[in-house]
Amino acid sequence: MFRRSISFCITRFYCQGIAQPLRSRKPKSQSVKAQHFIDFKRIKALGGSGGDGCISFLHLWSNEFAGPDGGDGGHGGHVVLKASMDVKDLTHVLSILKAEPGERGSNKDCNGKNADHFIVNVPIGTVVKNERGKVIADLSEEGLMFVAARGGAGGKGNHFFISDTMQAPEICEYGAKGEQLEYSIELRSMAHIGMIGFPNAGKSTLLRAISRARPKVAPYPFTTLKPHLGMIQYDDYEQIAVADLPGLIPDSHKNKGLGIQFLKHAERCSGLLFVIDVSNENPCDHLDTLKYELSQFSDELIQRPQLIVANKIDIPGAFDNVKILKDSTDIPVIPVSAKIGTNLSELLQEIRRMYDKNK
Incomplete structure (x- = not known):
């Protein structure tokens, strides 16, 4: 039954003409020094x-x-x-x-x-x-x-x-x-997709999970101070660049936190990937804050293609917040766990659909 379901999913994806993401067989670098963009x-x-x-x-x-x-x-x-x-x-x-x-x-x-x-x-x-x-x-x-x-x-x-x-x-x-x-x-232009989110939302962990990039991962805020870039490869030889951007906080458009420097990084991305930590209370408020900061910086920036990633669904009680998040917005919401690897294949398919639609 399990093999039959896998075969059905693969057939459905190829019938729709959607390219499949490839898992890199080349091991990640063991160098201690992380390269930022x-x-x-x-x-x-x-x-x-x-x-x-x-x-x-x-x-x-x-x-x-x-x-x-x-x-x-x-x-x-x-x-x-x-x-x-x-x-x-x-x-x-x-x-x-x-x-x-x-x-x-x-x-x-x-x-x-x-x-x-x-x-x-x-x-x-x-x-x-x-x-x-x-x-x-x-x-x-x-x-x-x-x-x-x-x-x-x-x-x-x-x-x-x-x-x-x-x-x-x-x-x-x-x-x-x-x-x-x-x-x-x-x-x-910096990347096709830019990850937008609060500090410790799991952006660096997610980039590690879907690419060969090696950004630093730590439990304290503002672990990422400079953007990191990862490449997602598909079986039709297309490559999509995804950028892990530093965290955004309220009043960033007033130059608080990394402020204007962060928002200029986001301005150089063609599409936006909102990474929301659904293990916290009121994830809808986090999304509203992110969208407000982007709109205050640039009216054109908030009009770009968007996708919401509801991260950390492996934490108990997070699925209830995913339902609340889906009901409060018209933007597609993809629940994932970057740490465990849950639902990453669906996320990569949605990234490819957004890329092809706005290419």
């Missing part, structure tokens, strides 16, 4: 300085062309941000990006070498803002580049200043200083 950074771009010109005089016996032979300095390198599919977040981007300076000129009319440009790959969809918060670059396509800081021009050597009235100039130019500018860079 970085979607915002402030950077300082320093262009390379130009090389100095050279003052030199060539002394050769019976050579009418001997004289000033100081070469020009090389140009400094630019700092360039380039959109690339090879990177997914801003973890590798340093806070200070500095290009190399150009080489100084030398005698015998030898010009200094121009410095190579310092090119930093950033994910496609990176938005660059200046110090005033104005968007000045949107790297929305593969290969698009933005010059964050220009390198300085190389200085001229004394050979450049030869004229009819000045046959032996003893002057040269210093290389120009490179630009020094500050920016904030952020990703327009």
